Amino acid sequence: MSALPTSGREWHLVARPHGWPKPEDFALREAEVTEPGEGQLLVRNLYFSVDPYMRGRMNDVKSYTPPFQLDQPMEGGAVGEVIASNAEGFAVGDHVLHFKGWREYAVVDAKKTAKVDGSLAPLSAYLGVLGMPGLTAYAGLLEVASFKEGDTVFVSGAAGAVGSEVGQIAKLKGAARVIGSAGSDEKVELLTKEYGFDAAFNYKSDESVKDQLRKAAPDGIDVYFDNVGGDHLEAAIDSLNTHGRVAVCGMISQYNATEPTPAPRNLALVIGKRLRIQGMLVADHSHLQEQFVQEVSAWVRSGELKYRETKVKGVENGVEAFLGLLRGDNTGKMIVDLTD
Numbered sequence: 428m429s430a431l432p433t434s435g436r437e438w439h440l441v442a443r444p445h446g447w448p449k450p451e452d453f454a455l456r457e458a459e460v461t462e463p464g465e466g467q468l469l470v471r472n473l474y475f476s477v478d479p480y481m482r483g484r485m486n487d488v489k490s491y492t493p494p495f496q497l498d499q500p501m502e503g504g505a506v507g508e509v510i511a512s513n514a515e516g517f518a519v520g521d522h523v524l525h526f527k528g529w530r531e532y533a534v535v536d537a538k539k540t541a542k543v544d545g546s547l548a549p550l551s552a553y554l555g556v557l558g559m560p561g562l563t564a565y566a567g568l569l570e571v572a573s574f575k576e577g578d579t580v581f582v583s584g585a586a587g588a589v590g591s592e593v594g595q596i597a598k599l600k601g602a603a604r605v606i607g608s609a610g611s612d613e614k615v616e617l618l619t620k621e622y623g624f625d626a627a628f629n630y631k632s633d634e635s636v637k638d639q640l641r642k643a644a645p646d647g648i649d650v651y652f653d654n655v656g657g658d659h660l661e662a663a664i665d666s667l668n669t670h671g672r673v674a675v676c677g678m679i680s681q682y683n684a685t686e687p688t689p690a691p692r693n694l695a696l697v698i699g700k701r702l703r704i705q706g707m708l709v710a711d712h713s714h715l716q717e718q719f720v721q722e723v724s725a726w727v728r729s730g731e732l733k734y735r736e737t738k739v740k741g742v743e744n745g746v747e748a749f750l751g752l753l754r755g756d757n758t759g760k761m762i763v764d765l766t767d
Contacts, residue, residue, distance in 0.1 A: 448482070469512075479654075507523060528763075609628075614629075640662045641666060740764050
């Protein structure tokens with residue numbers, strides 16, 4: 428057996444960002460790697476996830492999850508290989524999904540990990556299409572937004588890991604029409620040509636989101652899956668039909684705002700249209716996990732559901748990957764690749 432590593436690099440938050448995060452808000456530090464205690468595993472991370480929600484955890488405010496602590500390693504989803512085990516049922520060489528990302532090595536409690544099978548899908552897929560973003564898409568559309576066959580669905584931020592899966596699941600489940608917004612003409616083309624959206628538009632173009640959505644959905648929409656907030660939510664409220672439903676997953680347009688954002692300014696329409704707007708956290712939908720993996724993995728294997736990943740190589744580029752995610756540089760899931 429080869430000797431275990433004695434140290435590894437990990438990212439720490441060293442200053443709380445005001446507005447857009449800056450590279451100097453973070454530090455890559457060397458940390459001691461210890462042997463696993465009783466019931467624990469030592470894992471060499473192969474991939475870790477950067478996600479929009481992490482921006483909120485950089486603020487020292489009360490929220491649904493505690494903020495990142497200064498001068499402590501940050502956290503997030505990761506897939507890695509067990510290199511030492513002190514837990515029954517886990518062996519060296521197993522691959523596991525856990526929550527101690529942003530670092531090269533992690534000692535994790537076995538009870539807080541899940542084994543993943545690289546023969547069913549690439550290991551990185553368990554951070555995206557078959558991971559937290561995928562379950563978010565599945566639960567948000569089917570359970571929170573109460574999707575039903577024949578609905579017209581609008582998805583904002585549709586070229587991202589969550590949005591692209593929402594649109595495809597809607598099509599597979601019998602949506603009458605699926606519309607997506609994205610931040611570039613290339614992503615718009617991806618939505619319609621590869622992911623099967625019926626229509627898509629570039630929200631960064633000169634034409635307003637409201638006008639572009641009206642053109643794409645002249646008969647209105649029944650479901651809005653919100654990843655962006657702001658002018659997108661306002662446009663969706665304008666286009667929603669009576670008894671329309673909104674699943675609010677994220678509001679990335681506001682994450683780095685230093686002043687209150689004005690939109691949506693048409694909330695009074697919620698009354699007459701009898702709209703339902705519901706926020707969601709994926710942790711509330713763990714009861715769907717088995718059903719989700721079975722159904723979505725079958726679609727992935729058959730090629731009916733497609734996905735993209737944007738991989739940034741090297742732990743030293745973890746913060747740049749996160750900043751790129753906030754800028755919209757990614758297509759599909761943004762992942763930091765630590766493999767050799």
